[in-house]
Amino acid sequence: MAALVALGGLLNWNSTVIREASRIGNYGKIIELARTHRRMTQAQLGEACGLSQSAISRLEKRGVGPYAMDVLLRVSQHLNIPAVLLGLADPAAQARIETENVERRQFLGAAAAVALSPALAVVTGPTDDAEQQANALRLATTSYRRLDGSTPSRELSEAVRSHLRLVQGLVGAAPTDAHRIRLAAVASEVASLNGWLAWDMGDHGSARSFYGAAIKAARAGANPLLAAYQAGSLAQFEAHAGNGVQALSLAKRARNLLEPGFPVVADAWLSSIEALGHAASGDQRSADRALTRSRAAIQTNVDGEPPPWPWVFTLDEAKVAGFRVTCGAKLGLSRWILDSAGPVLTTGHAKQRALLMLDIAAGHLSAGRIEAAFAIATQALDIGLQYRSGRIVERGRALRRSFTTSSAPKVVREFDERMHDVHL
Structure with missing residues (x-):
């Protein structure tokens, strides 16, 4: 002690x-x-x-x-x-507590510095109503984000949308520029979470609208790092949707928003998203190079510094391996998938784990291992049905469409029976 x-x-x-x-x-x-x-x-x-x-x-x-x-x-x-x-609470929100009672220009400069500050700052407590309000709203957002890992998106969606309307209303009524800037950053986080939930429910139109709103709010919040994160999130969505060219364009925009001295996690994460964009475009060589850049960036973080807000996860080699699995599934490269499958299933987020399982199933199917492919896919589909995830179910349907035969093995018939239950 x-x-x-x-x-x-x-x-x-x-x-x-x-x-x-x-x-x-x-x-x-x-x-x-x-x-x-x-x-x-x-x-x-x-x-x-x-x-x-x-x-x-x-x-x-x-x-x-x-x-x-x-x-x-x-x-x-x-x-x-x-x-x-x-x-x-968000680390940056806590760190910003010490920027009270400053001029707008000073606040704008501090906002960028906060995103690069150590994740664990000593908290002395809010000193005015504006910061208390922003912290309370961000705490609610954090609670909703944590619930996403164990709650169907459809059960969260209405509450999170109402939360966004509340924050947006407060932004419009903010009495000062500094107050508005604080709340705009919160609005960006809430809009991004709404985009994630819409994506999970298979509502791609709403997902795009929410991610666009998140980028706009981040800019209003005068936080280039947050704006880059939200542009990268939309790029990731477009890459998964198969829109490789658009994903790469958004990833480039995200990089252009980064200021000198940006954190390692931003470089590694954007490189992995660029790999997804290249894979969605069918460019294996460029995808491989981007994944190599991502791993190299991670290895420069020799001190193991925690990720800065808005990143709430540590991007390590296991997560880059997950990106490689997904790229392999898009490119039809079973070797990429099966070589990287080992470390990627340790994520505690059930829905994300199910998506990776479906990518691994695609790798087994490409290698002719039908029994293994649909055994894994059935486990993933069960998770999708448990959480009523439209995204997981649609990925399961895509996997099933890729397998055509006149006489399906028993494990495939069992998968079909579970898929049929989606409509009941």
Whole structure:
């Protein structure tokens, strides 16, 4: 514990132990450290937060999630744990707290610096209503984004659309330019989440509209890095939709928005999206080169710095391998798919894992392994039906259309029966 205590006996929120626990999602460890530092028992903390001693014990021993966000919020408020450390707020939103009461020009300069600042900043608390409002709205967005991993998009969609209307209304009514800039960045995040949900439901027209709104709001928020992220997100959507030329054009636009000194994750991520665009255009050589650039960029991050907002994930070699699997599926290269299949199925996001499973199934089918292909595809389809994901179901249909034979094996007939259940 001594290594965690700074001058004056205060807990050092930027210590290696706490930063690592936050990075991997072991929030119970952080809570335990904060509780013991304040010399509180589990029973005392539980009583203060309306929980039992055993509930606090389970919370601290949970390890790498999942965690109930309402519980985390109560505990973080009582122990004064920075919300960002428990995944309850965006790192950049917390860092921007220190930019209060500055002129507009100073604020605009800080916005770009915030996107490149360390992910874990010590939080002193909001100092005015404008920042409190932006933080509250961003916290709600973060909660919806976390729910996406375990909730059907159709159940989330209306709530998230209402959230976007609320934020957009507040942007229009903002009393100052600085207030409007803060809220525009939040609106960009919410619009992007709406685009993701529409995409998952198979509503491509709405997805494009929401991603376009996200780009526009990011520009209004005077945040070039956020605008680049949203343009890259739309590029990724178009690449998956088979529009390679448009995807590459959007990826180029995203790169043009980046300012000098942009983070490594931006370069690696955009290179992977460019690979998808080339694959959608049938250009194997260019796709391979882009994936090589992406891996090389990741390897330059020797210090393992956490990704800056708006990226909320660490882009590592396993994720680049996932891009390679998807490129292989688009290019019909079973070798690319099967060589990279091992590390890509570790994602905890069920819907994303199902999509990768369908790409791997395509690789087995290209290699003539029909039984393996449809066994994996059936597992993926079951996930799609569980979450009522139109995107997963349509990918399953595309895989089935690619296999034509007069006498389908039993595993294919079982897949067809599950697909038939979609309409029931």
